[in-house]
Amino acid sequence: MKTKKLLLGDEALALGAINAGLSGAYAYPGTPSTEILEYVQKNPVAKERKIHSHWSSNEKTAMEEALGMSFCGKRAIVSMKHVGLNVAADPFVNSAMTGANGGLLVISADDPSMHSSQNEQDSRFYARFAMLPILEPSDQQEAYDMGAYGFELSEKLRLPVMLRLVTRLSHSRAVVTTDSVATEENTMAYPADTRRWVLMPGNSRVRYKDLIAQQTQMEAMSEESPFNTLTPGTDSRLGIIASGIAANYVKECFAEGCPFSVLKISQYPLPKQKIAELASACDAIIVIEEGQPVIEESLRGLLDRGLKVYGRLDGHLPRTGELTPDCVAAALAGLLPDMKEQLTHPAAMPSDKVVARPPALCQGCGHRDVYAALNAALETFESPKVFGDIGCYTLGWLAPFNAIDTCVDMGASITMAKGAADAGQHPAVAIIGDSTFTHSGMTGLLDAVNEDTTMTVIISDNLTTGMTGGQDSQGTGKLEEICIGLGVKPQRLKTIDSLPRNHEEMKQLFTDEFNHPGLSVIISRRECIQTARRHAKKQS
């Protein structure tokens, strides 16, 4: 039995995994991946089966937890945004060495164009580096289908499989045909080969050779994959390689059918034979891929002397930013002047009356009160520096606060403030949210504790993970104990409510702690206005 459902790409993948016998989902919230775990949390089958779906402290803990579930023979997914994979890189790369037992899908959602991210790194590089297979769905239906397909592939290869999503698939809805009944979960079954799970050098050397030997098998599977399709064309001037959602933009350009051969790639390692087949049938190739030029680079090689290859590297497609049907059409029209009229169409010029509307902290947000007091307290210092972090409060960089000097990665506020303090900076202030603190701030705080560094850490606690829509924050109700446990001196740990009426008191507290030699931590607390509204609604 099949049921039609209207689903986001994220949701389709989550449901595909649940229906394929998922036993555990692990994640830390991050746009555009958040809706994967959220879907598992509210899915009736997942609830009934008590499938694990609690948020993890960060992507590394999530990845390792999923690997532990796989070790026991059960099917698991771990999901994160692309920069989250940097945090999970250690267990991810090493999971290629241990391999998987129960099916393990590592879902990494890239954000080209940086809609809500600090870079546009392409997760496919990580999988290539770790020598693991990748599935890259082109639409919501494939995202659903790749749940079951991915688990089977993972169990066949005894390896984790990367599932790469991108913003425009993660956050786009379409009607998906789904199974009405979910497959049973795997039963507990420990790995047959126990040595590979202990990555001591002697074991690892053996495993690494095995992993390299397995590449041939992985390539053969890519050749046979139902998701990698070569559609022959009648016009041999150009061959098109389109991966993932790029294939849709090519289809959009040729509504009446594409005259050129198209190789759609949604499973890696690259299907070399299919690529060779395409190359032998056309005069030149254009590579259209979302994100960085991963396929294009591997086709061009260092000397770039073979068949003419067009793509992002030579500027036929934009070097940065996400693909659009427009830039794909323009690239094709540039190579096929006789088809320009068919491929492109008139559009109005953008209006010069429109101005930018940057996002801002909500009215009634406690971060506002923190920044207002912080700015006031810092006025008396000659050269204060404030090290920011990742979250809603990054918006403190914008007017009217212009309050932070840096924002790099999760947790970097505390450690960069420490490094600056080591260099002689005073005052060195770190501002970090509660969820970011438990994600990656605690270890940095321990460094500062151990040297009693003269710096001030402000934890702006809104009792949630705000930017991604209000997911549970792992430190809620425990922040004071965590700080004390890490060794912050109780007399240098202060707590205050971030409220407009506390402005003077906050300002005084900040000033006092800036002037105090050694480490201070101030927890400034007020529930996120968005989650507070939701909680109020629920109660009424």
Place this chain on the structure above:
Amino acid sequence: MKTDIILAGVGGQGILSIATILGAAALSDNLYLKQAEVHGMSQRGGDVMSCLRLSSSPIASDLIPQGKADLVVSLEPMEALRYIQWLSPQGWIVTNTVPMVNITSYPPMEDITGALDATGRVVSFDMDEVAKEVASARASNMVLLGAAAPMIDIPVDKIENAIREVFGAKGERIVENNLMAFRAGLEKAKAIINR
């Protein structure tokens, strides 16, 4: 049948509920649909846009090509203008005229109105006021949906059923309010189009 719609507004205004209702209506009408939206940072009071594509045949791209949108539907006048390059030469703009001034550099209103009117095919009125008259100010997005309905090739009763379905859990009074707002927007738009 094919209707490509750009839904525009400011984060928090409620364009996504319009998308949800049209999605449910399209599903009940057995149409294909794709709806791309942006989550995350821009939802905090920044400009937000969603591409909604409805068609009786399969849809390839999640994004609407520039110059191809049949409709730009916006809860805010400057936000309607932001997507003018997506509008097809035969396309319509349907927008609320009440500006959301959460930035200091908001342009003079006559510049916005002038540029919108210059496109020739515009349905624009104070949707907050219409919503207040028939239901409540919070239903202005349903007035907007009603005003766009004449240009969307889905039967009105299917859209109304979708409103019932989406707001059903919130009680009969909310459903009725939203239906009233939808119908008021529809009538007002018909009058403007016929003029």
